[in-house]
Amino acid sequence: MNVPVADMQNGNLLAKLIGLVLAIGLTAIGVVLGFVQGLPAQQVILYAVATFALSAWAWKFYLQQFHTQNSAAREEDGPGELRQAWEKYRLGVLGFVILLAGFLILSLTVEGFFNVWNVVSGLILLAIIVLTITVGKFVSENKSAFIGLMVLIGLFTIGAMNIEGFASAVNIKSILLFAAFLGLACVGQTLVSLLGGLDLSIPFVIGSANVGLLYMISLGVPPWLAVILILLLGAIIGAINGILSFRLQGQALILTLGTGFAISGGTQIITSIGTAYSGNVFGTVPKWLSNLSAMNGVTFGLPFPPVIAIWALVAIVLIVGMRNTVYGRYLYALGVNRTSARRISISERVYWVAMYSLSGLFSALTGALLLGWSGGGFIGVGDPYLFMTLAAVVVGGTSLLGGVGGYGFTVIGVLVLQVLTSFLVGIGLNFEWQQFIFGILILPMVALYARSPHIRTQI
Amino acid sequence: MTDLTAKTTEVHTDEERASGGTSNPYLLMPISVLFILLIFAIIRSPSLISSAGIGSAIIVSAPLILATYALMANAISGRGTVDLSVGPLIGFINVTMIQLVANGYIGSPVSVFIFAVALGMAYQLLMGLIIIYIRVQPIIVSLSGFLALSGINLVILPRPGGLAPEWMLNWGSGTTIFSPVLIILIVATLAWLLFTQTAFYTHLRLMGSDERAAYTSGVPITIVRLGAHAIAGMFSGLAAITFTSLISSGDPSQGTTYTLIAITAVVLGGTSLAGGRGSVIGSLFGALNLYLITYVLATFNFGAVQSFVTDLAYGAILVASLLLTLALPFIQRHIRNFSPLLYFVALSVIVFGVILHNTFDYDGLKSIQPVLLMAGPLEAAGTNAVNLVSPGYAKPLIFAALLIIIIPVLLRVLVSQSSRKDIGPLLAIVVAALVLLGGYLLSRGPELPDSGAKTEEVR
Numbered sequence: 001m002n003v004p005v006a007d008m009q010n011g012n013l014l015a016k017l018i019g020l021v022l023a024i025g026l027t028a029i030g031v032v033l034g035f036v037q038g039l040p041a042q043q044v045i046l047y048a049v050a051t052f053a054l055s056a057w058a059w060k061f062y063l064q065q066f067h068t069q070n071s072a073a074r075e076e077d078g079p080g081e082l083r084q085a086w087e088k089y090r091l092g093v094l095g096f097v098i099l100l101a102g103f104l105i106l107s108l109t110v111e112g113f114f115n116v117w118n119v120v121s122g123l124i125l126l127a128i129i130v131l132t133i134t135v136g137k138f139v140s141e142n143k144s145a146f147i148g149l150m151v152l153i154g155l156f157t158i159g160a161m162n163i164e165g166f167a168s169a170v171n172i173k174s175i176l177l178f179a180a181f182l183g184l185a186c187v188g189q190t191l192v193s194l195l196g197g198l199d200l201s202i203p204f205v206i207g208s209a210n211v212g213l214l215y216m217i218s219l220g221v222p223p224w225l226a227v228i229l230i231l232l233l234g235a236i237i238g239a240i241n242g243i244l245s246f247r248l249q250g251q252a253l254i255l256t257l258g259t260g261f262a263i264s265g266g267t268q269i270i271t272s273i274g275t276a277y278s279g280n281v282f283g284t285v286p287k288w289l290s291n292l293s294a295m296n297g298v299t300f301g302l303p304f305p306p307v308i309a310i311w312a313l314v315a316i317v318l319i320v321g322m323r324n325t326v327y328g329r330y331l332y333a334l335g336v337n338r339t340s341a342r343r344i345s346i347s348e349r350v351y352w353v354a355m356y357s358l359s360g361l362f363s364a365l366t367g368a369l370l371l372g373w374s375g376g377g378f379i380g381v382g383d384p385y386l387f388m389t390l391a392a393v394v395v396g397g398t399s400l401l402g403g404v405g406g407y408g409f410t411v412i413g414v415l416v417l418q419v420l421t422s423f424l425v426g427i428g429l430n431f432e433w434q435q436f437i438f439g440i441l442i443l444p445m446v447a448l449y450a451r452s453p454h455i456r457t458q459i
Numbered sequence: 460m461t462d463l464t465a466k467t468t469e470v471h472t473d474e475e476r477a478s479g480g481t482s483n484p485y486l487l488m489p490i491s492v493l494f495i496l497l498i499f500a501i502i503r504s505p506s507l508i509s510s511a512g513i514g515s516a517i518i519v520s521a522p523l524i525l526a527t528y529a530l531m532a533n534a535i536s537g538r539g540t541v542d543l544s545v546g547p548l549i550g551f552i553n554v555t556m557i558q559l560v561a562n563g564y565i566g567s568p569v570s571v572f573i574f575a576v577a578l579g580m581a582y583q584l585l586m587g588l589i590i591i592y593i594r595v596q597p598i599i600v601s602l603s604g605f606l607a608l609s610g611i612n613l614v615i616l617p618r619p620g621g622l623a624p625e626w627m628l629n630w631g632s633g634t635t636i637f638s639p640v641l642i643i644l645i646v647a648t649l650a651w652l653l654f655t656q657t658a659f660y661t662h663l664r665l666m667g668s669d670e671r672a673a674y675t676s677g678v679p680i681t682i683v684r685l686g687a688h689a690i691a692g693m694f695s696g697l698a699a700i701t702f703t704s705l706i707s708s709g710d711p712s713q714g715t716t717y718t719l720i721a722i723t724a725v726v727l728g729g730t731s732l733a734g735g736r737g738s739v740i741g742s743l744f745g746a747l748n749l750y751l752i753t754y755v756l757a758t759f760n761f762g763a764v765q766s767f768v769t770d771l772a773y774g775a776i777l778v779a780s781l782l783l784t785l786a787l788p789f790i791q792r793h794i795r796n797f798s799p800l801l802y803f804v805a806l807s808v809i810v811f812g813v814i815l816h817n818t819f820d821y822d823g824l825k826s827i828q829p830v831l832l833m834a835g836p837l838e839a840a841g842t843n844a845v846n847l848v849s850p851g852y853a854k855p856l857i858f859a860a861l862l863i864i865i866i867p868v869l870l871r872v873l874v875s876q877s878s879r880k881d882i883g884p885l886l887a888i889v890v891a892a893l894v895l896l897g898g899y900l901l902s903r904g905p906e907l908p909d910s911g912a913k914t915e916e917v918r
Contacts, residue, residue: 244778247785250733253541254726255781257719262774268767386715387543387602394599401596432613439607443595451594455674 019059022096027052029104054123058130059096099126121158128154144397144405144449148412151445155419163426171422173304177295179418180311181373182385182392183411185366187314188238188359189389190410194335195355196402197252201241202363202389204260206382208267209234209367214377215271218283227289231364237263238360242353249352268379289372307369314362318407331355335403391438392417395445416445484791485729485736486799488783489744492727492776494806496751498813503758508814514636518705520750521640522549525647525698526721527728527742529579529691533597534725536687537667537734540597544586544604545695546717550612550710552578552699557621557709566624576696583692587685605718612711621709630704640701647697651739654690663687668735723777724749729784740799752776801867804890808860811897859897866893 027048034044099122132150160167185202192199209230216226241259245252291297297305322328334341334351342348363382370381396413398405417438424434506512526545533540552575559565565574586604590597622628630639654660662683666673674680702717703709728745730737752772761768867890 244782248781250539250731251726251781254722254732255778257722258774258777258781260774261719261770262778265767265770265772265774269764269771272764272767383715387605390602391606394602400598432610432617434610436607436610436614439603439605439610442603442606443589443593443600446599447593447595452596454594455670455680458671 019056022059023052023055026055026100029100058123058126121161124157124161125154142397142409145409145412147445147448148396148409148416152412152416152419155416155423159419159423159426163423166422166426173308174295175415175418175422176308177293177305177373178421179414180305180307181293181366181370182388182418183311183414184307184314184362184369185382185385186389186392186410186414187318187362187407188355189393190396190398190405190407191331191355192252192359193393193398193400194331194402194405195352196335196400197245197249197352197356198390198400199241199256199356199359200253200386201237201256201260201263202359203382203384203386204264205234205237205360205363206367206370206385207379208263209364210371210374210381211271211377211379212267213368213371214283214285217285223286223289227368230368231361234364234367235357235361238357238363239353241360242356245356246349246352264379271377283377285371285375289368290375291372293369293372307372310369315407315411319411322406332403337403388417391442395442397449484787485784486738486741486744487787487790487802488780489728489741489748490799490803490806492748492780493744493751494810496748496755497810500751500755500758501810501813503755505814507754510636514638516747516750516754517636517641517644518630518632518638518701520746521644522698522702522705523717523720523724523749524644524743524746525694525701526717527724527746528647528651528739529694529698530721530725531728531730531737531739531742532687532691532694533583534730534732535663535667535734535737536684537670538590538597539733540590541601541722541732542586542691543598543601543718543722544608545691545698545721546719547605547608547612547714548579548582548695549699549702549717550712550714551582551608551615552696553703554612554616554621554709554711556699556703557623558615560624561621568624568626571624571627572696572700575700576693579694579696579699580689580692583688583695584685587688591681591684605714609711609714612714616709616711619706619708619710619712623703623707627700627704628707640704643697643701647694648739648743655739659683659686664735720749720773721746723773726777727780748776749773798871800887800890801871804867804894805864807894808863811860859893863890863893863897866890 030051031044031048034047128150132147156167165171185206188199188202212233213226213230216229217223221229237259241256244259245255248255291306292310293305293307295305296303297307299306299309322331330341330346331351333344334346334348338348366385367382371377374381392413393405393410394400394413395416396405396409396411398409420438420441421434424437429437500507507516526549530542530545533542555578556565556571556575559574560571565571582604586600589595589600662673662678663686665676666678666680666683670680673683702713724745725737725742726732726745727748728738728741728743730742730745753769756765756769756772759768870889
């Protein structure tokens with residue numbers, strides 16, 4: 001019994017040594033970089049001490065979390081001590097080195113990247129990653145929501161520290177405003193994916209509703225009536241989508257794309273009949289509609305646009321409804337297993353068509369609200385939503401195969417995407433880079449919780 | 460009595476077996492649509508059937524056809540693999556090629572081809588590895604690739620521009636049928652046809668229709684999936700080369716359009732996005748159909764709403780063709796021995812007739828007032844057609860046409876009645892010979908009046 005204890009102490013010593021070496025190395029790099037940049041000596045020393053303390057703490061945390069049980073179960077004879085230590089801590093060391101290398105490359109290539117805020121935010125990032133991994137082990141249900149929340153917190157903290165005005169009321173309001181548009185557009189996508197379908201007609205319906213509403217208003221239809229008509233038309237289009245794709249569920253993606261093309265083309269033909277301006281509709285948007293979704297809108301005297309309140313209301317109704325009502329439970333039942341749902345006489349057709357028509361309804365609503373925001377009709381207003389709705393649903397954690405997820409997850413996904421956009425805009429990246437980073441980030445986020453089992457476990 | 464029934468059933472099964480390999484009812488739809496559109500196109504604008512018309516058709520549709528092949532390779536592999544990133548990938552290869560050529564890194568045809576194909580394969584293999592080892596749903600991986608690539612494309616080449624390599628510049632003129640693009644197209648199609656003869660293709664189809672069955676029966680699914688991705692990457696590379704030759708420059712923003720159109724073409728061609736089913740001829744026709752839709756619509760003058768009408772027609776045809784696949788089981792039940800080849804030959808004879816009719820009546824059409832021409836495309840041609848067609852030329856042609864129809868029908872009946880299965884190749888050879896004969900007669904027979912008509916047209 002003596003040997004393992006000695007071994008453990010030995011291992012602990014080694015671990016501490018490795019941590020010490022890493023911390024000293026990090027501090028040394030910091031000091032060198034500080035002097036190269038010509039900072040005052042006091043500052044460099046302060047940063048060096050802070051770096052050393054923080055990295056030593058991070059290493060200690062890592063040791064406590066991961067290597068208390070493992071070390072007891074080690075074998076007595078094996079490769080040499082150094083090699084053993086390497087094998088034991090290689091994950092931690094490698095992760096550390098990779099983070100460090102990334103940081104170094106960034107500081108060497110980007111001018112002025114190496115400053116105290118970036119170091120601190122890097123460490124916060126590290127802490128959040130460690131926290132996510134350690135706490136994530138205990139979260140077995142709703143892992144995607146947990147990870148999404150952690151990413152949200154991390155992004156927001158770092159953004160607030162690094163970017164001036166990131167945590168200001170105006171910026172938060174604008175994040176929420178765009179999140180509300182995206183969130184409303186995602187309602188349909190979420191509901192449809194819960195059944196295992198996909199709806200790519202959303203952007204086209206948004207664009208058509210946007211142009212069609214203005215067209216109706218310019219024809220002299222009372223605005224309130226026009227909005228109701230547009231919502232109704234949206235629901236009808238959604239229902240048509242649902243009816244057509246019910247027998248072709250595997251091809252729902254492409255079928256909705258086809259109806260989307262047709263609707264967008266048809267709307268533009270109708271709206272450009274009798275005018276010289278093809279595809280451009282002119283008209284005045286009523287005040288109440290622009291108040292609904294403009295940045296300086298007012299909700300019952302409070303200074304935020306009502307669209308945020310609408311989104312919140314929709315989200316609450318959907319989350320509560322899907323959790324507690326029989327309709328919501330049936331929806332999940334259908335998504336998980338069609339056969340067993342049919343056995344308890346749930347009509348698949350009714351739910352399929354209903355979800356698609358809800359999708360059309362909310363797309364039309366988004367289009368109408370976007371008209372209030374922009375003040376002019378434009379058919380391409382929905383284009384960014386083509387894949388963004390899909391991305392938000394997927395990042396939130398709703399499975400595209402059906403049965404898993406919910407609107408609450410999508411809300412988190414939407415917020416993550418919007419805060420990330422705001423952050424990327426804040427650090428001065430333009431649209432191309434934002435899109436690139438979105439694409440790169442979707443994969444690891446989804447990979448954290450939505451990995452399908454290996455084929456050999458499915459047999 | 461029992462003997463008789465046994466015999467009939469035996470014949471029956473034999474028949475089914477004989478037709479089982481070649482009969483593909485899913486080709487029925489693309490072929491029908493192709494010929495309907497072709498007849499329309501020829502009647503609307505006979506200039507399609509000229510060296511320049513066919514040449515430009517090949518040039519314009521080649522990237523789409525190759526992109527469709529790339530999509531099909533992935534779609535067959537199952538798991539709902541719809542490669543959304545095919546458009547941005549073509550754009551990515553295009554812009555990197557343009558930039559590298561501009562900076563003098565590559566330039567010779569060999570290096571450009573190797574570069575494009577290698578880049579496409581590298582990307583697709585990466586995607587395949589992520590799908591296999593990280594086990595995220597393929598559609599999410601391709602969505603991520605779509606966003607990342609369309610972002611990075613704009614970074615590499617912010618706006619359309621640049622110049623293709625010099626040797627490629629005259630490819631895109633489209634004045635002759637026999638351009639290098641046609642050779643690429645033929646080689647790609649033949650390569651796929653050869654590929655369908657391999658055991659690997661059988662494995663691929665098995666895996667696509669039932670992955671678990673494939674795994675349990677010992678198919679190396681990892682390698683097969685990677686192989687499918689490699690093939691898709693190869694075709695993407697070729698598509699990028701033909702795309703570059705078409706526009707003779709770089710264009711980073713074509714991604715979304717190409718993705719959507721290529722998916723449409725795949726579905727029109729009868730490939731199942733659920734996996735396991737797809738044919739190169741169907742995809743070829745699907746892509747050609749899309750070209751013809753645009754062509755036919757371009758002959759109508761819609762003025763400012765032209766692009767909207769195209770959208771509407773795309774969408775409507777896509778939805779209609781998807782719905783037609785629902786009717787296929789019924790058709791299959793009634794037509795037991797459907798041969799796509801025979802159907803194709805029969806329809807092409809009709810189209811030949813229409814071409815002849817149109818070419819010979821060209822003078823007659825010229826002499827009528829344009830107002831009458833607009834009256835109805837089908838009626839206008841009949842005015843004084845008879846006296847222009849010289850009976851001396853017409854007789855052999857009609858004879859050849861009848862032969863072309865009758866002999867395959869006889870052969871087909873012969874094949875289905877006999878129990879031998881290896882007459883199939885003979886049938887193909889005879890039909891090919893007949894078609895060649897018809898083509899030869901066509902090229903010799905009406906040469907004089909045809910060229911006369913053309914010169915008059917030029918004047």
